Amino acid sequence: MQRRTWGAVACAVAALWATGAQAQANYPNQxxxxxxxxxxxxxxxxxxxxxxxxxxxxxxxxxxxxxxxxxxxxxxxxxxxxxxxxxxxxxxxxxxxxxxxxxxxxxxxxxxxxxxxxxxxxxDFILGVSATAPHKTLKDLVDYAKKNPGAIDYGTPGKYSGNQVAMVLLGKAVGTEFVHVPFKGDAENVNALLAGHIKSSVSTNSIMTFIESGKVRPLAIASEQRSPAFPNLPTFKEQGYDVVVPxxxxxxxxxxxxxxxxxxxxxxxxxxxxxxxxxxxxxxxxxxxxxxxxxxxxxxxxxxxxxxxxxxxxxxxxx
The missing domain is CATH 3.40.190.150 (Bordetella uptake gene, domain 1)
Incomplete structure (x- = not known):
């Protein structure tokens, strides 16, 4: 009786293995x-x-x-x-x-x-400001932030994102704090910048069209080297700030x-x-x-x- 029971179990296990193997072979079928x-x-x-x-x-x-x-x-x-x-x-x-x-x-x-x-x-993570902002360079923004602590806020697509990491690193490097304003995504983030609700934004490559149209002025990119898509945009490191966020x-x-x-x-x-x-x-x-x-x-x-x-x-x- 026990042998028959174990035999049945073994057959069931073998059938399951065969079914699983067949499903993997046919993947994907939905x-x-x-x-x-x-x-x-x-x-x-x-x-x-x-x-x-x-x-x-x-x-x-x-x-x-x-x-x-x-x-x-x-x-x-x-x-x-x-x-x-x-x-x-x-x-x-x-x-x-x-x-x-x-x-x-x-x-x-x-x-x-x-x-x-x-x-x-x-x-890439790109720090940008509105084209109408007074800050022409990253140094301009940093100098203003140091003289006016808490006056420069920045949007990102979420708390603890790589976008935020870039600005926390920048703040620590220059000894000041930038105020974080998290959004649900890049679209909301960039729209808030264009509407004047925030003074700066750290966005990913979706900001490219706004840079090309002249609505956003990019100040720095948080990569090790310049991006081929933004050949004229210097990295944070080039400008003296050790901010690299892969x-x-x-x-x-x-x-x-x-x-x-x-x-x-x-x-x-x-x-x-x-x-x-x-x-x-x-x-x-x-x-x-x-x-x-x-x-x-x-x-x-x-x-x-x-x-x-x-x-x-x-x-x-x-x-």
Whole structure:
């Protein structure tokens, strides 16, 4: 009797393995959801929709974008906690998800609870003011802020974002404080600047069109070197301020995502970067592609998560 029972169990387990293997082989056979942890209309949203479109063509399934703004860009990762590891719900994984656990209690562990699939782009943080503002250079803005503490505020697409990190670093470098005004996304942030509600803004590449139209005066970019999209815009470092904030962006899934599915999605991300439609969006927004495969991106996640603790402590973001 016991032998028959164990035999039945073994057959059931074998059937489950066979079913799982077949599902992985047929993946994907239904639409995939890609969560974007920012509001619609910003650079990340536009880039995600371009990536989703290109991946969909390659995977021969629709990749549907859902916006989940809030919590410093970590809402997508939070959603992974209750997502089946079948590859049909994924999320963008901004660098901020590695910072959040050191700032506040989070329900997720960015290493334990996420399967990292690939990174695909990096965008820049650009400090800008209205074209009508009196500050012509970064030095002008800094000098005014030092003489008038608390008088210069700046908008960002969210608290604890890389945008905020850039200005906290600048404030510490020059010995003054800039007042942070968080919004739900880049679109609201830039609109507030244009409407005169804030004196400055740290935006990603979505500000490019406003710079080209002459509505926004860029003062500095928080990259290691000048961006090809903004060749005349000096970095903070060039102007004497040690402010560099790298921001690669990738795709992740829930923990336990089977390796064959990871490999298919990784290959789709890599191939999508060569799609002319995706390249057109990247060029229009001045975004740089930045591909890391699953193994390299996973190692990046581990290293970055470990390093964020010291960054948060040194900046006093969690004070």
């Amino acid at each position: 639409p995939i959801t890609l969560l974007v942890p920012y509001a619609a209309g910003g650079t990340t949203d536009v880039l995600a929709r371009a990536l989703a479109n290109s991946m969909g063509k390659l995977l021969k399934q629709s990749v549907i974008v859902e916006n989940r703004p809030g919590a410093g860009g970590s809402m997508g990762v939070v959603e992974m906690l209750k997502t089946k590891p079948d590859g049909y719900k994924l999320t963008l994984t901004p660098v901020g998800i590695f910072r959040q656990p050191y700032l506040q209690k989070t329900p997720y562990d960015p290493i334990r609870d996420v399967t990292y699939i690939a990174s695909f782009a990096t965008y 921001s690669p962006l990738g795709v992740g899934g829930p923990k336990g995502l089977p390796q064959p599915i990871v490999e298919k999605l990784d290959a789709a991300v890599k191939a999508a970067l060569q799609d002319p439609d995706f390249q057109r969006v990247v060029k229009n927004y001045g975004i740089r592609t930045d591909y890391r495969d699953a193994k390299t991106y996973t190692e990046f996640a581990r290293t970055t998560f470990a390093g964020e603790k010291a960054l948060v402590q040194s900046m006093g973001l969690n004070d």
